[in-house]
Amino acid sequence: MWKLLKIELFKIFKRPRTYIAFGAIAAIVFLFQIALWFDGKTYIELILSNIDASFDFSDQFKTRLLNGYFVCFAVLNILLIQMPLLVALIAGDVIAGEANMGTLRLSLTKPVSRTQYMLGKFFASSIYTVLLLLFLAVLALFGSILLFGTNDLVIFRSTSIHQMSRDDIFWRYIAAFGYAAVALTTVASLAFLLSVFAENSIGPIIATMSIVIVFTILSEMNIPLYDRTIKPYLFTTHMVAWKGFFYVRSNEEGATIKGSIENLPAILKSLSVLLIYIFLFVSSAIWIFKRKDILS
Amino acid sequence: MFIVFKRRQCSKYSLVALFFLFYFIKANAQTAEEIVQKIKMKLEKINDYEAEGKMKTNVAFIKAPLATVKVFYKKPDKLLILNQSGISFIPKGSVNININNVFVNMHAFDVIDAGRDNAGLRVIKLLPKDDTADIVLSTLYVDEKNMLVKKSKTTTKENGTYELEMNYSKFLEYGLPDKVIFSFNTKDYKLPKGITLDYDDGSEKNADKLKNKRGTVEINYKNYIINKGIDDKIFSR
Numbered sequence: 001m002w003k004l005l006k007i008e009l010f011k012i013f014k015r016p017r018t019y020i021a022f023g024a025i026a027a028i029v030f031l032f033q034i035a036l037w038f039d040g041k042t043y044i045e046l047i048l049s050n051i052d053a054s055f056d057f058s059d060q061f062k063t064r065l066l067n068g069y070f071v072c073f074a075v076l077n078i079l080l081i082q083m084p085l086l087v088a089l090i091a092g093d094v095i096a097g098e099a100n101m102g103t104l105r106l107s108l109t110k111p112v113s114r115t116q117y118m119l120g121k122f123f124a125s126s127i128y129t130v131l132l133l134l135f136l137a138v139l140a141l142f143g144s145i146l147l148f149g150t151n152d153l154v155i156f157r158s159t160s161i162h163q164m165s166r167d168d169i170f171w172r173y174i175a176a177f178g179y180a181a182v183a184l185t186t187v188a189s190l191a192f193l194l195s196v197f198a199e200n201s202i203g204p205i206i207a208t209m210s211i212v213i214v215f216t217i218l219s220e221m222n223i224p225l226y227d228r229t230i231k232p233y234l235f236t237t238h239m240v241a242w243k244g245f246f247y248v249r250s251n252e253e254g255a256t257i258k259g260s261i262e263n264l265p266a267i268l269k270s271l272s273v274l275l276i277y278i279f280l281f282v283s284s285a286i287w288i289f290k291r292k293d294i295l296s
Numbered sequence: 297m298f299i300v301f302k303r304r305q306c307s308k309y310s311l312v313a314l315f316f317l318f319y320f321i322k323a324n325a326q327t328a329e330e331i332v333q334k335i336k337m338k339l340e341k342i343n344d345y346e347a348e349g350k351m352k353t354n355v356a357f358i359k360a361p362l363a364t365v366k367v368f369y370k371k372p373d374k375l376l377i378l379n380q381s382g383i384s385f386i387p388k389g390s391v392n393i394n395i396n397n398v399f400v401n402m403h404a405f406d407v408i409d410a411g412r413d414n415a416g417l418r419v420i421k422l423l424p425k426d427d428t429a430d431i432v433l434s435t436l437y438v439d440e441k442n443m444l445v446k447k448s449k450t451t452t453k454e455n456g457t458y459e460l461e462m463n464y465s466k467f468l469e470y471g472l473p474d475k476v477i478f479s480f481n482t483k484d485y486k487l488p489k490g491i492t493l494d495y496d497d498g499s500e501k502n503a504d505k506l507k508n509k510r511g512t513v514e515i516n517y518k519n520y521i522i523n524k525g526i527d528d529k530i531f532s533r
Contacts, residue, residue, distance in 0.1 A: 047487075054482045054511070056386050064383050077493055152361070152382040158489045163360040165382060222489060243495040250359040253352060258361065266497035 001116060008124030012090060018128070021086035022135055025079065029139040032075050033147055040066040040148075047156055068145030069153040069169050073246065075140040080180055080242070084187040084212045086132065091125040091191035092204035095289070100200040105294050118286045125188045130181050137177050155246045162248045168258050176242040179271065183239040186274045187212060189281035190235075196285045196292065212236060235277045238270035326440065328409035328420045334443050336399045338471045344370040344526045345472070348518045351377070353385055355511035357485045360385060365515065373397045374531045377515075387480045387513055389458050395445050395471070398422075398434060405434070413437060417446055430454055444471055456481030467520055479512045 012018055036043060044062045048055075095118075098104040108117065153169045155162045164172070190211065194204035215236035218226060231237050247262035261267065326334075351365040363384045368376045375391045377384070391397055404426060410419040415437075422434040430452050437447035448460045458480050462473035 050487055051483070051485055054388060054480070056388050056390065058386075060378075061383060061386075064379075081493070154383060156487055156492060158487050158492045158494050159357060159485065161358045161360075161385075161485070163358070163383065165361045168361075220490065220493065237496075240493065240495045241497070243493075244497050247495070247497065248359055254354040254356075254359060255352060256359045256361040263497040270495075 001120065004112060004116060004120035005123050005127075008094075008120050009127060012094075012124055012128050017093075018090060021089060021132055024086060025083075025132065025136050026139060028079060028082070029075055029136070029143065032078070033071060033144060036066065036071055036074075037147060040071075051161075064151045065154055066148060067151035067153075068141070068148040069150060069166070069173075071144035071148050072141045072173070073153065073155065075144070076136075076176070076180075076242075079136060079140070080183075080240075081216065083132070083136070083184060084239075085209050087125075087129050087184050087187050088191040088205050088208035088212070090128050091188035092195050092208050093201035094121045094125055094192060095195040095285075096198040096201040096204050097195075099198070099294075108294055114290045115286050118282075118289050122189065122192055122282050122285070125192055126185050129184045129188045133177060133181050133184060137173075141173055153246070155243075157247070162246065162262075163256055164246070164248055165256070165258065168256075172245040175245045179242040179245070179267070182271060182274050182278075183242065186235050186239065186277050186281070189278045189285070193281045193285040193288075196289050235274060238273045241267050241270035244270075328407045328418075331418060331438055331440065331443070332399070332402060332407050332420060332422075332436075335438065335445060335471065336402060338443055339396045339399055341523075342369075342371075342396065342470055342472070343523050344368075346521045346524070346526060347472075349515045350518070351379075351384060352514040352516075353511070354514070355385070355387075355482055356509040357482075358385055358511075367393075367515065367517075368526055368530050369394050369396065370526050370528070370531065371396075372400045374528075376531050378530075387478070387482075387511060389450075389452070389455050389480055390478060390513065392448075392450060392458050392460060393476050393478045393513070393515065395448065395460065395462065395473075398436070398445075398448060398450075404429070410435070442468065444468070467517075470520070470522060472517075472520055472522075474517050476515045476517075477512055478514075479510050482509060482511045 041059075041062055044066050045052075048057055048062075095104070098107060108114065112120075150166050150169075152166050153164045155164075187208065191204055191208040194207045195201070198204045215234045219231055219234050219237040219240075244263060244267040245261060249257045249260040249262050251257055345368075347367045347369075349365055349367065351363045353360045353363070361382075363379050363382055365384060366378045366380060368374075368378065373391065373396075375394050375397065377386050377390060377393075402422075405422040405424055408421040408423060410421050413419050417437040418440050420436045420438060422436065424431055424433075432451045432453060433449075434451075435449045436445050438444065439446050442464070444462075444464055446462060446464075450458045450460075452458070458478065460479075461477040463475040464472075465474045467474065
């Protein structure tokens with residue numbers, strides 16, 4: 001299995017298209033950081049404009065608010081919506097790409113079961129996903145800390161503001177990146193499943209992107225009918241649960257409780273939903289592939 | 297005959313005693329203007345101070361940790377609350393957490409005696425002489441014995457009503473409080489979900505309860521450094 005995995009990883013990282021995703025992430029993160037470095041005050045003022053009638057915000061407050069942790073959260077807020085598309089670029093290609101090149105039939109002549117073959121491909125896609133996320137973590141978190149320094153993190157939710165002291169943040173990022181890895185693996189497993197049906201990689205990549213876009217739009221819509229019926233079952237609704245690690249509880253006097261998470265059971269529930277989706281997508285892909293007549 | 301004489305003598309003495317009692321009370325009762333002047337004189341001893349304390353922010357829609365702050369004051373009305381290393385949400389009008397600022401422009405107010413409240417504190421109302429002033433009315437609750445303002449309420453045209461409660465102990469002789477509770481009006485806070493892209497964990501279902509609540513900022517002072525001089529540059533942050 002390990003040998004199979006190494007071969008699959010070699011195949012993934014041999015292709016130039018693999019590095020498109022790394023390049024795109026680096027470009028977006030750098031552009032965002034440069035923009036905030038030069039014009040972060042305007043961005044901060046835009047966010048604070050909702051409450052500046054009740055509070056005085058000094059220049060020092062704005063400078064401290066725009067710290068590395070805050071910048072990283074802003075980057076993740078934008079990038080983790082786009083990243084599924086980058087993941088689909090590789091995961092949608094793992095089976096369909098081989099079918100397109102005509103190497104699938106040849107590969108299956110080796111003394112490896114189809115289940116092992118599929119698992120090898122899925123794990124390779126998952127490792128690619130995790131590496132992409134680690135790359136993002138290094139650039140977005142450590143890069144932003146290097147550029148903007150550290151301070152308390154303030155999260156602006158729709159109807160509340162959560163502030164965490166600087167020594168209570170790093171572990172939240174580790175947990176959030178861990179969760180995001182599972183969320184993106186869900187997308188990878190969907191692309192992996194769709195890849196089984198196609199003879200070229202364009203179809204599964206575009207199909208995955210379309211599903212993620214439509215589901216994300218549905219997840220973000222605030223229509224009561226969808227809130228009750230569709231939204232709880234969409235994997236995109238649960239993909240944003242990484243943010244839950246930055247929602248804190250407070251005591252009766254409104255003070256943040258250090259090390260607390262506002263609703264951990266909700267995050268765990270979302271995590272379970274994603275794990276179920278991964279299991280369903282991967283097992284379906286294997287089940288279909290085992291019964292498939294490989295012609296190319 | 298003797299008894300009648302004694303009664304007449306007795307009532308004469310009572311009248312004299314009552315006369316002296318009224319005279320004594322009248323002589324010792326302070327007018328609202330006198331009280332305000334005495335407090336002002338007491339506070340004028342302070343040219344500047346730097347105080348260290350813990351600040352607790354209690355606003356319905358904000359969850360913030362306890363902050364270590366430094367408060368800088370310089371005559372006549374400069375005040376700065378500075379979080380030493382982190383971030384603190386400082387409410388508008390927080391300059392009023394320093395009672396000295398109320399007494400800066402006393403000549404611009406008419407002083408009205410409003411009697412006493414239930415706690416026995418002297419109630420003094422300050423009405424601005426200028427109709428266009430932002431402050432509509434200030435009410436001071438004064439502990440006459442120690443010449444200390446225990447509570448104040450200021451109603452403004454633009455920013456609602458500020459309330460200030462002060463507890464005195466260690467720095468009583470300077471008229472500086474150990475604990476200040478500043479309460480203020482907050483406006484509703486709401487950002488579109490399309491911008492925040494929130495994770496709906498079910499915790500924001502009661503968002504309506506967070507609307508139109510008053511916020512408070514509580515500062516517990518640990519120490520004061522009084523009249524040691526403060527650079528004006530500090531206040532330009």
